[in-house]
Amino acid sequence: MPKRHLVAEMAIYRQGFSIPPDDISKVHEFLAAIWDENVHVPSRDQSSIETAIIELTTNIILYSEATSGITCQIVIEIDNENVHAAITDNGDLADLEIDEHIMPDEFAESGRGIPLVRALVDEFSYENRDGENTWKISRKIQA
Amino acid sequence: MNIHTKVLGEGVVVLRLEGKLNMVSAPHLREEVHSSVTAGNTHVAIDLSGVDFIDSSGLGALINGLKATRQAGGDLRIAAPTEQVKMVLELTNIDRVLKTYGDAETAFSG
Numbered sequence: 001m002p003k004r005h006l007v008a009e010m011a012i013y014r015q016g017f018s019i020p021p022d023d024i025s026k027v028h029e030f031l032a033a034i035w036d037e038n039v040h041v042p043s044r045d046q047s048s049i050e051t052a053i054i055e056l057t058t059n060i061i062l063y064s065e066a067t068s069g070i071t072c073q074i075v076i077e078i079d080n081e082n083v084h085a086a087i088t089d090n091g092d093l094a095d096l097e098i099d100e101h102i103m104p105d106e107f108a109e110s111g112r113g114i115p116l117v118r119a120l121v122d123e124f125s126y127e128n129r130d131g132e133n134t135w136k137i138s139r140k141i142q143a
Numbered sequence: 144m145n146i147h148t149k150v151l152g153e154g155v156v157v158l159r160l161e162g163k164l165n166m167v168s169a170p171h172l173r174e175e176v177h178s179s180v181t182a183g184n185t186h187v188a189i190d191l192s193g194v195d196f197i198d199s200s201g202l203g204a205l206i207n208g209l210k211a212t213r214q215a216g217g218d219l220r221i222a223a224p225t226e227q228v229k230m231v232l233e234l235t236n237i238d239r240v241l242k243t244y245g246d247a248e249t250a251f252s253g
Binding site: 023024025028043044047048050051054055058061062103106107108109110112113115116119120 | 226
């Protein structure tokens with residue numbers, strides 16, 4: 001008997017942002033609509049992914065080297081076991097080493113963004129190619 | 144994000160926040176705490192029950208306020224954080240320096 005392959009059901013969401021006029025609230029709106037459709041994702045996982053995406057988007061806005069507005073695209077994939085997100089932007093941060101960013105001491109007023117993302121997700125990668133950044137995160141959905 | 148200010152007297156003020164504490168709203172919180180300190184209200188209790196989201200920019204504003212109040216001889220305390228806020232405070236170790244109180248109005252009277 002041939003082996004049966006079970007293909008997990010996957011939902012994919014994709015949205016582009018132009019900053020300005022878009023801002024961080026547009027990203028929250030995009031995610032809120034996704035969570036409304038995916039109530040099987042526990043709130044802790046929703047919060048973790050949302051916080052990580054907002055941190056990365058904030059990072060893009062604050063440190064972008066794009067000269068004529070920031071464009072970014074967020075793709076979210078949700079299956080029964082994981083939430084994956086990929087953010088691509090035109091900000092050109094080629095020298096960023098995410099592994100070198102450690103959580104600062106409690107009295108620091110900045111520098112927590114990248115370490116917080118790492119604490120929120122199971123997988124985190126960053127790549128710069130031809131002036132375009134791609135940030136990928138994924139988190140296992142808690143049973 | 145909205146900030147509602149309530150002066151309780153004897154240098155104590157409660158700031159009740161509503162909304163998301165992120166890169167857009169963090170500067171407003173920073174200004175509000177500094178205004179309170181300048182006005183002599185150096186004991187600042189932040190009611191977080193209406194904050195459904197905080198990020199590292201928001202944390203930066205809380206730490207900035209903590210330092211500003213302490214430098215003026217006061218303190219900053221936080222009350223009633225929601226689940227997402229609790230999670231972020233724990234993951235960043237800020238729960239070690241910002242103890243959580245149940246109610247902002249009594250954070251300085253216990």
